[in-house]
């Protein structure tokens with residue numbers, strides 16, 4: 001049984017059809033990438049999964065909860081790193097963790113929180129307001145916040161964007177840890193090489209539709225790059 005089950009998803013913004021009939025199945029203990037060029041519909045799909053944007057049509061189930069009829073339960077099952085925003089400029093990283101923990105009624109989270117901040121080299125900046133963070137620091141903190149409560153479904157939208165190699169490694173570790181405890185991970189990115197390092201399965205999106213579902217192995221190296229490019233033309 002897929003943990004994330006999307007069938008016939010359509011999302012329309014006025015005249016723009018951002019998502020035009022995507023099917024997606026993602027499983028426990030696996031990481032799946034949504035890969036595609038700018039405007040392919042990746043972030044819109046992730047926003048629907050996170051319960052931020054409602055689907056125009058189609059069905060979406062997360063951890064057995066229908067996203068439309070049981071939105072709160074579906075949202076409680078997930079942890080979401082949005083592609084942009086999501087941080088309060090006047091709050092420190094630690095205050096973000098405290099707020100997230102309070103909203104989710106977590107207890108005993110402090111050690112994990114400190115450990116995650118250290119892994120992402122944010123320990124020294126934990127008590128600085130995020131308004132003064134660089135772009136990459138903000139991205140790293142967004143991954144920490146998505147992962148803090150060990151969600152059943154981890155949704156990472158462009159987690160590698162502008163992030164240095166240490167941040168990329170730390171994100172790989174978070175994905176591997178989540179998989180090891182049986183979580184279902186979805187990563188949206190336009191970076192083929194990082195997508196295939198992080199995920200075993202890759203869904204290629206173009207113009208709001210899924211054009212292929214491939215094993216990451218099929219996208220490795222020069223040949224993989226050519227195969228990917230041919231899907232985009």
Ligand SMILES: Nc1ncnc2c1ncn2[C@@H]1O[C@H](COP(=O)(O)OP(=O)(O)OP(=O)(O)O)[C@@H](O)[C@H]1O
Nearest residue numbers: 013016018036037038039040041042043044045190
């Ligand atoms: N709120 C919105 N209002 C109008 N159009 C939107 C909105 N959000 C997304 N779109 C449009 O939907 C399409 C898909 O956008 P989306 O952000 O999902 O793509 P993406 O694959 O994540 O791209 P990127 O890699 O640039 O983030 C684009 O044409 C975009 O302009």
